[in-house]
Amino acid sequence: MDDPLIIAGREFRSRLVTGTGGATNLSVLERALVASGTELTTVAMRRVDSAGRTGVLDLLRRLGIGVLPNTAGCRSAAEAVLTARLAREALETNWVKLEVVADEQTLLPDPVELLDAAEQLVDDGFVVLPYTNDDPVLALKLEDIGCATVMPLGSPIGTGLGIRNPHNIELIVSRASVPVVLDAGIGTASDAALAMELGCSAVLLATAVTRAEKPELMAAAMRAAVEGGRLARLAGRIPQRFWAQASSPAL
Amino acid sequence: MNARVNGVVRDLPDGATVAHVLELLNAPPSGVAVALDGEVVPRAAWSSTLVPSGGVVEVLTAVQGG
Numbered sequence: 001m002d003d004p005l006i007i008a009g010r011e012f013r014s015r016l017v018t019g020t021g022g023a024t025n026l027s028v029l030e031r032a033l034v035a036s037g038t039e040l041t042t043v044a045m046r047r048v049d050s051a052g053r054t055g056v057l058d059l060l061r062r063l064g065i066g067v068l069p070n071t072a073g074c075r076s077a078a079e080a081v082l083t084a085r086l087a088r089e090a091l092e093t094n095w096v097k098l099e100v101v102a103d104e105q106t107l108l109p110d111p112v113e114l115l116d117a118a119e120q121l122v123d124d125g126f127v128v129l130p131y132t133n134d135d136p137v138l139a140l141k142l143e144d145i146g147c148a149t150v151m152p153l154g155s156p157i158g159t160g161l162g163i164r165n166p167h168n169i170e171l172i173v174s175r176a177s178v179p180v181v182l183d184a185g186i187g188t189a190s191d192a193a194l195a196m197e198l199g200c201s202a203v204l205l206a207t208a209v210t211r212a213e214k215p216e217l218m219a220a221a222m223r224a225a226v227e228g229g230r231l232a233r234l235a236g237r238i239p240q241r242f243w244a245q246a247s248s249p250a251l
Numbered sequence: 252m253n254a255r256v257n258g259v260v261r262d263l264p265d266g267a268t269v270a271h272v273l274e275l276l277n278a279p280p281s282g283v284a285v286a287l288d289g290e291v292v293p294r295a296a297w298s299s300t301l302v303p304s305g306g307v308v309e310v311l312t313a314v315q316g317g
Contacts, residue, residue: 020315029315044316047257047309048278056315057282070317085291086311090284097317206317 003230005202007179008095008127008148014039015196016226017068017181019206023215026055032209033063036219040066042097042206044073045087057091068129070097075110077117084121096121097151097204098130107157111138115145122146131183134164136171143178150176151183151204154195158207160187163194173199189218189225196229197237252304263302270298272308283312 005012018038023029033041043056060067069087074080077100084096100117102110109132121128127148132138134152142150152172155161162185163169173180179201186192186205195203203226212218254263256272263271269285269292285292286309292300302308 019317021317023315042317043313045284045311046314046316048276048283048312057313067313068317069313072317082286082289082291083311086284086286086309087313088284089291089293090282090311091313099317 001231003234005179007129012039012202014223014226015202015230016192016223017041017202017204018209018219019204020056020060020210021072021206022210024210026059028215029056029210030059030063032215032219033059033065035216035223036209037223038065040068042068042070042204043091044070045083045090066095067091067093068095068097069093070131071099071117072101074100074117075102075113076100077113077120080113080117081120081124084117084126085124088126094125095127095148096129098128109133109153111135114138115141118142118147119145129181134168134172136168136175139172139180140175143176147178149179149181149201151181153184154182154191155185157184159185160208161185162187162191163198166194166198169195169198169200186222189221192222192225193229193232196226197232199233202226254302254304254306254308256308257310267302268298269296269300269302269308272302273297273310276310278310279312283310285310 005015014037016038017040018036019042071080071083080100100110100113101107118128118130129149130142130147131151139150154163181202181204182195182200183204186208192203209215209219253260
């Protein structure tokens with residue numbers, strides 16, 4: 001079935017966007033990325049150390065996977081805008097996963113700084129994919145100012161708590177005219193499937209795969225879950241009923 | 252003269268450019284970007300942009316994350 005994900009005019013066959021953080025080494029990461037079938041993967045921007053390593057970039061290039069720089073670690077709009085501009089210069093892409101978090105304990109998005117940064121980056125010609133709270137009002141505002149997607153969290157980054165407020169995700173999906181990408185909080189395959197069943201266009205995850213006991217196997221599980229959830233969404237699930245309903249004809 | 256490069260104060264020759272700083276850091280030829288005093292210095296301007304005394308230089312690259 002031909003059912004591509006389209007973000008800002010770019011087509012993807014995979015609806016799973018992966019991160020690269022948390023993998024113990026590059027060969028583990030490579031096997032997980034290949035098993036996941038992903039076509040777009042996040043990287044972070046950090047100071048060049050004396051070793052001058054760019055291993056992760058070389059790996060993504062070799063695998064033919066698109067690079068999506070993030071602004072992880074930024075706490076203000078100003079910091080995030082500068083980081084995005086540096087990423088554009090270093091990686092020759094105007095795509096950015098915009099993250100502006102409020103504090104280290106929750107890593108929750110700071111909505112005021114996020115909206116400010118998103119507006120500046122859209123004006124500067126970026127394709128902005130914002131990591132946002134599961135707030136239907138904020139999601140709509142991000143879309144209105146020109147973001148290419150909205151990426152609400154299921155639960156805080158790295159917690160594996162799944163989707164804590166499915167109804168909010170449904171509300172966001174019901175009003176969005178850009179792709180909704182469930183970002184953060186995925187713990188296991190059923191969480192990814194649920195995101196897709198709720199109507200999300202894609203899932204972004206890292207920790208659930210990279211810190212799983214067997215990252216390559218979990219990556220394959222996530223790929224199957226995203227595909228299964230998408231098919232179920234398109235198929236249209238049955239309504240839930242209180243009483244039983246026989247599926248065989250009456251005697 | 253001194254400049255702060257990736258958080259470390261370094262002694263640079265007078266007339267040092269952004270390109271000199273990259274050489275000093277042994278930075279890879281691609282996949283890096285430079286900010287001088289909070290503004291991006293485009294690649295094309297690396298060899299012509301002087302680092303002022305007391306300047307703050309940040310040299311970034313992509314790492315695993317997110």
